[in-house]
Amino acid sequence: MEQEQWRALVHRAALAPSSHNTQPWRFVVRDGALELHADRTRALPVNDPGDRELTISCAAALFNLRVAAAAAGFLANVSFPFDGDLLARVALAPGPGAVPGALAASIALRHTCRDPFAPGPVDPRIRDGLASAAAAEGAALSWLEGKALREKVADLVAEGDRLQFAEKRWRRELAEWMHPSRDDDGLPVERFGGVVRFVVSRFNVGGSTAGKDEVFALHAPALAVLTTPADELADWMAAGQALERVLLVAAAQGFQAGYLNQPCQIPALRPRLQELAGLADPPQLLLRFGRPPGDPPPHRRRPVGDILTFA
Ligand SMILES: Cc1cc2nc3c(=O)[nH]c(=O)nc-3n(C[C@H](O)[C@H](O)[C@H](O)COP(=O)(O)O)c2cc1C
Numbered sequence: 001m002e003q004e005q006w007r008a009l010v011h012r013a014a015l016a017p018s019s020h021n022t023q024p025w026r027f028v029v030r031d032g033a034l035e036l037h038a039d040r041t042r043a044l045p046v047n048d049p050g051d052r053e054l055t056i057s058c059a060a061a062l063f064n065l066r067v068a069a070a071a072a073g074f075l076a077n078v079s080f081p082f083d084g085d086l087l088a089r090v091a092l093a094p095g096p097g098a099v100p101g102a103l104a105a106s107i108a109l110r111h112t113c114r115d116p117f118a119p120g121p122v123d124p125r126i127r128d129g130l131a132s133a134a135a136a137e138g139a140a141l142s143w144l145e146g147k148a149l150r151e152k153v154a155d156l157v158a159e160g161d162r163l164q165f166a167e168k169r170w171r172r173e174l175a176e177w178m179h180p181s182r183d184d185d186g187l188p189v190e191r192f193g194g195v196v197r198f199v200v201s202r203f204n205v206g207g208s209t210a211g212k213d214e215v216f217a218l219h220a221p222a223l224a225v226l227t228t229p230a231d232e233l234a235d236w237m238a239a240g241q242a243l244e245r246v247l248l249v250a251a252a253q254g255f256q257a258g259y260l261n262q263p264c265q266i267p268a269l270r271p272r273l274q275e276l277a278g279l280a281d282p283p284q285l286l287l288r289f290g291r292p293p294g295d296p297p298p299h300r301r302r303p304v305g306d307i308l309t310f311a
Helices: 003-013 052-071 101-107 124-136 147-166 168-176 197-200 206-219 231-253 270-276
Strands: 025-030 033-036 074-079 084-095 140-143 222-227 256-259 285-291 308-310
Touching: 003 025, 003 052, 003 308, 025 052, 033 052, 033 074, 052 074, 052 101, 052 231, 052 285, 101 231, 124 140, 124 222, 124 231, 147 168, 147 206, 147 270, 168 197, 168 222, 222 231, 231 256, 231 285, 270 285
Parallel strands: 025 308
Antiparallel strands: 025 033, 033 084, 074 084, 140 222, 222 285, 256 285
């Protein structure tokens, strides 16, 4: 493989979602294979003390890599050394990919939606397709339906918002990833200039955020929990690959997702979400799906030269 080909693959891998858009990954080409490393200098110790979401983010990038490789005519042979920060090693061989290369066209179309979705249901056939996408990667996507269940989940999301925003360290960490002067990582603040960062770090805006998220959970065209059989490193790798597979399948059909993860992030709320949703397995992510109301802002990503090295 030419260096340019590796760069093209890593560019697509890095279009994956990551919590607070930290992009906590590094790639190394060594002995003809590509290594995926966790970049723990980009961890979120308050929001994600166990690096669970960090690992899920890296695994989402791995799924993009597998799809991009398939689209380029390669079979990606992935091993999981789990050696310190080294999460995965990808060796490529010419041949048909084990994942659909056609999904590569959706990599740049996928965006996180933070606005209300356009009204209208998500067709049951599409929901079945998304659940199959999660299952293909060793996770499960369960739909949360019915008014009573939605209300309970919405209450839990709102409780999560209030708990997180009440914690000064959590607010400061969020504010650190809202930087108006840089546009290659972190969360978008351009509509508000520097004001919002100041507000988030200084004041508890948990009440208004809770109100917005509660409405999102109640009225989302579709609401689902992604679960994995257990809650170990291998499960988080499965969750991230399943997440990205689900999101790419959704994007191919004009659907996007938004995150309502608070009940999965707060240890006291996670078992409550599992119980009220009747889930046998631990919840990893809570997602709403629908058609976005308009065009998304451009992706904010670091240049490939900053995340890829040739050993
Ligand atoms: C594990 C994980 C957790 C996330 N949690 C949230 C969240 O709680 N709230 C939110 O608005 N976005 C969340 N996101 C979405 C990221 O903020 C988003 O991926 C990032 O800002 C990049 O934007 P993009 O997805 O549009 O490319 C999460 C993403 C991942 C992978």
